[in-house]
Amino acid sequence: MDYKFVSFPLSKKCNTLTTTVHLGNLAYQVDDGKNVKEHRLTLADSLDIPLDRFVFVHQTHSDKVLKVELNDLGKGVDSFISGMEGDALYTYLKNVPLCIFHADCVPVFFIDESADLAGIIHAGYEGTLKHVVFKSIKRILEEENIDYKNLKFYIGPYRRKPSFELETKYQQEVIAAGFGEALKDHHFDNGLAVKMDLFRLGIKEKQIEDCELDTFFDERFYSAHRYRLDQTKTPVGRLVSLIYLK
Numbered sequence: 517m518d519y520k521f522v523s524f525p526l527s528k529k530c531n532t533l534t535t536t537v538h539l540g541n542l543a544y545q546v547d548d549g550k551n552v553k554e555h556r557l558t559l560a561d562s563l564d565i566p567l568d569r570f571v572f573v574h575q576t577h578s579d580k581v582l583k584v585e586l587n588d589l590g591k592g593v594d595s596f597i598s599g600m601e602g603d604a605l606y607t608y609l610k611n612v613p614l615c616i617f618h619a620d621c622v623p624v625f626f627i628d629e630s631a632d633l634a635g636i637i638h639a640g641y642e643g644t645l646k647h648v649v650f651k652s653i654k655r656i657l658e659e660e661n662i663d664y665k666n667l668k669f670y671i672g673p674y675r676r677k678p679s680f681e682l683e684t685k686y687q688q689e690v691i692a693a694g695f696g697e698a699l700k701d702h703h704f705d706n707g708l709a710v711k712m713d714l715f716r717l718g719i720k721e722k723q724i725e726d727c728e729l730d731t732f733f734d735e736r737f738y739s740a741h742r743y744r745l746d747q748t749k750t751p752v753g754r755l756v757s758l759i760y761l762k
Contacts, residue, residue: 606635
């Protein structure tokens with residue numbers, strides 16, 4: 517068994533995974549980027565895909581989605597700032613891993629098997645409130661002329677509701693953004709908010725799967741919140757969630 521990542525069964529046409537602490541930090545922007553290139557090369561070797569075919573985001577908790585073309589291959593491989601500036605990526609290209617960074621944020625994988633289109637969205641607290649998921653999928657539907665009924669989604673590991681308590685001012689932000697149903701007893705369910713945005717696009721529950729893994733409680737994953745609470749016992753780092761068409 518390979519403990520360097522956890523794979524998810526979104527589709528036979530793609531590979532979908534989230535790395536673990538056993539592989540190590542994969543983000544240059546964290547922990548001074550120590551050994552990041554080495555960890556990325558290990559990941560590339562495990563997937564049998566050259567690292568120069570990977571594409572990483574230069575993410576900013578935005579609502580921006582980007583289409584990955586041939587001339588984008590290798591972006592973000594050698595530095596955070598050289599990545600594609602946005603928080604969502606999609607492509608028709610085969611064997612091109614689309615990579616986002618996260619610890620507690622929600623990775624949203626998606627595919628249209630009939631169109632051979634796949635992508636991934638980074639939905640942190642800020643991005644979710646900006647409706648990054650709604651805007652990204654809406655733009656793809658419009659620009660690529662695909663049918664929302666053909667899309668399949670998979671929600672990866674994230675910090676779930678039990679540990680995500682919000683102060684009153686942040687609860688008000690959530691409500692103002694239209695995600696009041698994702699609040700219960702002062703706790704926020706970011707994954708449910710993501711689903712709410714998908715439902716607003718006409719996506720049905722049956723089109724969405726959820727791994728039900730929690731980065732805060734599952735020590736296979738980095739957790740920024742767990743690190744803030746106890747730096748002496750928790751490693752610092754960021755996971756990569758990625759998807760690629762076979």
